[in-house]
Amino acid sequence: MLAEERGRRPKSPGVRQPPLRRGHEVGATMQAERLCRGELRRNEPMSRHVTWRAGGSVDRAYTPVDLADLRVFMRSLPAREAVCFVGLGSNLLVRDGGFRGTVVFTHRALSQLRYGAGSPDTVYAEAGVPSPKVARFAALHDLAGAEFLAGIPGTVGGALAMNAGCYGGETWNIVSRVRTIDRAGRLHERDRGAYRFGYRAVTLREGRTTGADRGAPSTESSEEWFVGATFTLARGDGSESRQRMKELLTRRVATQPLNHPNAGSVFRNPPGEYAARLIEACGLKGHVIGGAAISPKHANFIVNAGGARAADIEALIDLATAAVRNKFGIALEREVRIVGDADEHGAAHGR
Ligand SMILES: Cc1cc2nc3c(=O)[nH]c(=O)nc-3n(C[C@H](O)[C@H](O)[C@H](O)COP(=O)(O)OP(=O)(O)OC[C@H]3O[C@@H](n4cnc5c(N)ncnc54)[C@H](O)[C@@H]3O)c2cc1C
Numbered sequence: 535m536l537a538e539e540r541g542r543r544p545k546s547p548g549v550r551q552p553p554l555r556r557g558h559e560v561g562a563t564m565q566a567e568r569l570c571r572g573e574l575r576r577n578e579p580m581s582r583h584v585t586w587r588a589g590g591s592v593d594r595a596y597t598p599v600d601l602a603d604l605r606v607f608m609r610s611l612p613a614r615e616a617v618c619f620v621g622l623g624s625n626l627l628v629r630d631g632g633f634r635g636t637v638v639f640t641h642r643a644l645s646q647l648r649y650g651a652g653s654p655d656t657v658y659a660e661a662g663v664p665s666p667k668v669a670r671f672a673a674l675h676d677l678a679g680a681e682f683l684a685g686i687p688g689t690v691g692g693a694l695a696m697n698a699g700c701y702g703g704e705t706w707n708i709v710s711r712v713r714t715i716d717r718a719g720r721l722h723e724r725d726r727g728a729y730r731f732g733y734r735a736v737t738l739r740e741g742r743t744t745g746a747d748r749g750a751p752s753t754e755s756s757e758e759w760f761v762g763a764t765f766t767l768a769r770g771d772g773s774e775s776r777q778r779m780k781e782l783l784t785r786r787v788a789t790q791p792l793n794h795p796n797a798g799s800v801f802r803n804p805p806g807e808y809a810a811r812l813i814e815a816c817g818l819k820g821h822v823i824g825g826a827a828i829s830p831k832h833a834n835f836i837v838n839a840g841g842a843r844a845a846d847i848e849a850l851i852d853l854a855t856a857a858v859r860n861k862f863g864i865a866l867e868r869e870v871r872i873v874g875d876a877d878e879h880g881a882a883h884g885r
Contacts, residue, residue: 567610572598572643580632583639584623585687586836587795588826589844590632590874592618597639601660601761604638605719611636617717618873619759621662621689625696625797630844631875640691644761649675651764656710660762661691665698668765669779678770679708684779685786687798694760696869697731701782706731710766714758722758734802734869791829794837800851801834801866809858809866810834816857823849848872 578595581587598604611617616635620626640662647667651658655677659668669684682703686693693705694712706726714722730737738758786792801809813819813833820830822839824846829835836850855866 567607569606570596570598570610571603572596572607577632578637580620580623580628580637583620583637584626584628584797585795586623586627586797586838586842586844586847588838588842588847589628590630592628592633592635592637592874594636595639596636598643601644601715601721604644604715604761605721607638608715608717608719611717613717617757617759619661619691619695621692622664622687624686624688625692625698625870627797627844627847627870627872629848629872629874629876631877633874638759640761641689644691646762647671652711653766655767655769657765657767658762659690659765661689661694661760663690664688665690665693669775672765672767673770673772673775673779676770676772676775677767678775679703679767680765681775681778681782685782690763691760694763695736696734697736698734701785704731706736708765708767709763711764712760713762715761716758721761789832791831791835791837794829794839796829796835796837797870799834800836800868800870801854802869804864804866807864808834812858812862812864812866813854816854816861818854818857821850821853823853826850828854844872844874845876 573596575595576593577591579591580589596607598607616633617638618633618635619638619640621640640660641664642662644660644662646658646660647663648658649671650656657668657672657675657677657680665683665686665688668690669680669682672678672680682700683693683705685700686698688696688698692698694709697704697706699705706729709726711726712724714724716722724738728739730739799809803809804812810833813828818828819833821828825838825840825842826846827837827839828850829837836847838847851868858864858866
């Protein structure tokens with residue numbers, strides 16, 4: 535029995551139910567849903583699941599028990615249901631009006647981590663494993679090259695979707711193979727060569743999407759999401775890797791506003807420039823809208839200074855974008871993902 539059936543909560547007004555289906559599709563879907571072993575919640579506040587600690591609710595949120603359970607759940611989804619996979623929510627904002635669709639949580643669900651999967655220099659991690667855990671695990675086995683992941687407070691799935699990186703390291707530089715899932719619950723094994731990747735961007739060459747590469751969840755049946763990755767690393771020295779991780783984390787504490795909820799760098803750095811420098815030069819450091827502020831410590835961070843709405847954060851993003859465009863003629867590109875409706879009556883959209 536699904537948790538939704540165990541503890542059903544009343545739906546709030548203005549939140550639409552998933553579309554109704556007919557005939558055999560309903561029967562097949564209900565049968566598949568009954569086989570799910572995970573937890574399904576309705577009207578789940580996403581402020582609990584994103585590091586900004588702000589924003590609206592999602593219609594349905596599912597935490598699978600494991601990969602097999604996720605496969606069954608994917609098969610139970612209505613064909614045109616919008617789907618968004620979420621790791622630790624460290625690069626994500628759901629607008630105050632909420633997300634009309636289903637969120638799948640991977641953290642604590644897809645959590646297998648294995649050494650030597652295929653060859654002694656590899657680590658296999660499922661999508662819900664926190665990236666810092668992969669860095670520590672690699673060091674434990676004297677593998678080098680994953681140290682940068684220690685400073686990225688998301689999951690492997692989020693790191694793959696974003697091509698997360700820092701201090702010269704990038705996720706896809708150490709990935710050799712990934713495993714994905716589609717809407718039908720089918721698994722696909724793909725080599726890194728199947729993807730095009732660049733600075734905080736990933737696309738599948740053959741035209742399918744990775745669930746996040748357009749920044750918006752999709753209702754297309756061709757969509758795929760990451761469920762695991764094989765990292766191929768160099769032989770190294772575990773204690774040297776641990777020392778490097780320590781230095782990296784010390785640098786972060788010194789430069790980032792980690793005492794307030796945030797989502798890391800809001801904008802990508804334009805070629806040859808730093809978004810933080812441009813925003814600061816516009817006089818916006820410390821600028822406040824509602825409960826949100828452009829961090830006085832690092833201008834490319836927006837912090838929730840207390841009770842911020844997603845709209846406050848988005849207003850600061852728009853303000854910084856316009857100010858940098860007006861002053862420097864540079865179009866800042868957002869790194870953080872925003873999904874959902876602006877308010878309860880807004881049209882569904884994601885960017
Ligand atoms: C303090 C702080 C520092 C940060 N520093 C860095 C940094 O140095 N470098 C950097 O690159 N990032 C940084 N970030 C941003 C963030 O941690 C990374 O982008 C991280 O990889 C996101 O992982 P997540 O699991 O939290 O993803 P989420 O925030 O949960 O999701 C981000 C996007 O990925 C998609 N997604 C998540 N899981 C999957 C999946 N399994 N399959 C397909 N799509 C998926 C989501 O739908 C969403 O579009 C920082 C964030 C914070 C809060």
